[in-house]
Amino acid sequence: MTQSNIELNYEAAKQQYAQYGIDVDKALEKLAQIKISMHCWQGDDVRGFLNRDQELTGGISVTGSYPGAARTPDELRADLEKAFALIPGKHKVNLHAIYADTNEKVELDQLEPKHFQGWVNWAKEQGLGLDFNPTCFSHENSKDGFTLSHPDPEIRKFWIDHCKASRKIGAYFGEQLGQTCVTNVWVPDGFKDTPVDRMAPRKRLKESLDEVFEEPLNPAHNLDAVESKLFGLGSEAYVVGSHEFYMGYGIQNNKLICLDAGHFHPTEVISNKLSSLALFSDGILLHVSRPMRWDSDHVVVLDDELIDIGRELVRHDLLGTTHIGLDFFDASINRVAAWVIGTRNTIKALLKAMLEPVDALKQAELEGDYTTRLALTEEFKTYPFGAIWDYYCAKQGVPVREEWIAQVKQYEREVLTKRG
């Protein structure tokens, strides 16, 4: 597409949206302010750099053997840079503790900000923010499926100390980068088969979290989040940190509640939870993912649920208080492409939502004119959203439409396939 075609299409499309009072230029300005937290673990199938001999545990799984997974912090950063060059806007990177950039042999409970200095320096150079996660899996101390709710106080203490250390690392990121870091605690704890005592592990998890969060940290530097789950591989019958558990814990203790799109019953959607949660909390963390029959963590596509997540965030003005993170891992396709597809789609969903005639739709609903509500919603599905998206990409200096694929293929030939 030539620049002049992109501009001509844009101007024509803009007129159509203007008929409904939609200011497209303003929408694009707003879109450019939104940061998506791109998860580092798509780049190497959740292996990390500490304990690389450990298998992936915690009831999550990555399938596929596409060549080119990053093996070092430098390789992962190069891959992230490639992906960011193909995604409009300035964003964040979400790190897990196992991605420490250090030659030291350091245990998880002994991690310090210095072990992530390489990431901080790079994020500064690139103008990116960082988010963080303690890694409570793929470790000897989690091999029987329990961490913060473990019956053994010694093992519990190890994980409590790891989570405390993680919050300090998060606060360091926030202070160094001048952008709040969200440190998200997810633990895999649960039983494969029906437990007798559902209460005791939850009580232990609650007490452990109280210890983890004991030290107040500057909220401008670090915000804590907690992530629930319905089931995992090996925890099919019972997960200690269920949705109800963390709804209670988060609201009572002023923690962000993380909604992962793959962590609920298969027909349950997180888009329908945002308006409720927003009424009772100061903020929300999202793990945008795509469950396929289970918590399969497929790359997010522009499907109905992603569009609905965008709509809920835009319609209820939740963009200022919602932290949008991604969480998928697919090793069956080019990993850089996976980031680009999922992140571009998430931004597209937000833009699409900003270009809807929300006032007219709300008015129709208020008047009980559900015919107009449905008709207008459907007609807007074929409004020229693509022309606005193309213009946005061009304006942000990233490839328009599928032009990015050739760049990823070239990177694959020149860099990824050369990795052993």
Ligand SMILES: C[C@H](O)[C@H](O)[C@@H](O)C(=O)CO
């Ligand atoms: C690697 C992540 O922390 C992990 O995916 C977690 O967020 C999750 O969703 C587990 O199912």
Ligand SMILES: [Mn+2]
């Ligand atoms: Mn998640």
